[in-house]
Amino acid sequence: MxxxxxxxxxxxxxxxxxxxxxxxxxxxxxxxxxxxxxxxxxxxxxxxxxxxxxxxxxxxxxxxxxxxxxxxxxxxxxxxxxxxxxxxxxxxxxxxxxxxxxxxxxxxxxxxxxxxVFPEVKLGTFKGVEIEEVQVEISKKDEERELKLIQEQNSMVMDKASGKVADADVVTVDFVELDEAGNEIASTKRQDFTFTVGTEYNVYKFDKEIIGLVKDAEKVISKSYPADYEHKELAGTKKSIKVKIKTVKEKKLPNLDDDLAQDVSDEFKTLDDLKKSIKDRLSTTVKEKVKQKNLDAILDKVVATSTFDLPESMIAAEMEHMWDNLAQQNRMTGEQMNGIFGPETKAKMMEAWKSGAEKSLRHRIVLDSVLEQEKIEVTDAEVDAELTSAAEKRKTTLEEIKKSYESAGLIPYVKSDLKDKKVTEFLLSNAKIKKGKKMEYKELVDLQE
CATH class of the missing domain: 3.30.70.1050 (Trigger factor ribosome-binding domain)
Structure with a gap:
């Protein structure tokens, strides 16, 4: 034809x-x-x-x-x-x-x-890349912060006798935006939304405005949001939000003692055991995050010396993926997100995300190109070793876990993950890494959140 x-x-x-x-x-x-x-x-x-x-x-x-x-x-x-x-x-x-x-x-x-089509890549220099590695020391303050977090996680949440909202209380609320005439905007309505007062774990951040309210109370809150507000759809706007307090609970913190350590895990007998575990975990976290920071620095430099054009549809697909992730983080469906923010606001948010989406895609494409050029492969023995490790953690056999992974179609994902690990080690081992500036643990963690 x-x-x-x-x-x-x-x-x-x-x-x-x-x-x-x-x-x-x-x-x-x-x-x-x-x-x-x-x-x-x-x-x-x-x-x-x-x-x-x-x-x-x-x-x-x-x-x-x-x-x-x-x-x-x-x-x-x-x-x-x-x-x-x-x-x-x-x-x-x-x-x-x-x-x-x-x-x-x-x-x-x-x-x-x-x-x-997929970009035609002219890969730049990826061996001998020079980067600086941040120097991070774990302080006593970092360990105490983590211990405090564990204490809060093991607290008992109980109905508050007074029913009066205070900072750090756990509240369940209904909320909805009101239009200029005072009518509810149905698409913004949320029911039984639970969060801890003071965390600002809600889009409108009305934590301070509900302090002092009691159970079953309703309040119309008027809030103005600055032009640089983190949620772009609200930036530079003034909103009226009707909030109803459904439940008010307070946390009862356990004592910092051996009993707390034993409640956290059977492997701990004393509070000192728990503290040592925290120190070890923080050390592991530092190693992993510094390693990721090093990899990002290498990839930035490889991208800068590489040549390829990202198609618009690929960038759009990446931003839709980011949108879906944001919906999950806010315990919403994509449909609820669309209803609250609307198409114009979503478009503005997408535009704000665009540079980050492009960076993520360029890193991914460079990694895949290095994999292909260096012919980095994963053997069946390496897959079995990875599955054996998973089997040991789950207290099962290699045969059982392999059968489970194969039936769920997960083996290709295991191979892909192993390839990523191998190409990461290849790039890091071929880089020229020197000591860089000092950085606090919290700064490092917050930087990569």
């Missing part, structure tokens, strides 16, 4: 595919469509299956041509799809480049589609 095909490279990893379908095939496709409808359509005055083609064309001519055109383009694309190189990205539909394209049965049909 394809009489001619041409491919043209465009900017930002896009391709323009131009296809020509011969006029005989165009006529044949149109006649076939007419014949099919003639046998099935019902029109007053004609028996089913006996509607003349001329009548169909008179009544539905434009619609029939549009459908035939769509069918021809779809079949043409399917015909060439297997032979296309590079192939279109599977999360972005090709776009028709022609405006006002119409079907003419007396002429060849020529049309163009634009689609995104």
């Amino acid at each position: 394809i009489a001619n095909k041409s491919l043209e490279k465009l900017e930002k990893s896009s391709m323009k595919l131009t296809l020509t379908v011969g006029k005989d095939d165009v006529k044949r496709a149109y006649d076939s469509l007419i014949s099919r409808y003639s046998k099935s359509v019902q029109i007053p005055g004609f028996r089913k299956g006996h509607v003349p083609a001329a009548v169909l064309e008179t009544k539905f001519g434009d619609g029939l041509k549009a459908e035939a055109l769509h069918d021809l383009m779809d079949k043409s694309l399917q015909e060439v799809l297997e032979t296309l190189e590079p192939k279109p990205l599977n999360f972005a539909a090709p776009k028709l480049a022609d405006e006002d394209l119409k079907l003419d049965m007396t002429k060849d049909l020529t049309f163009s589609l634009i689609y995104d």
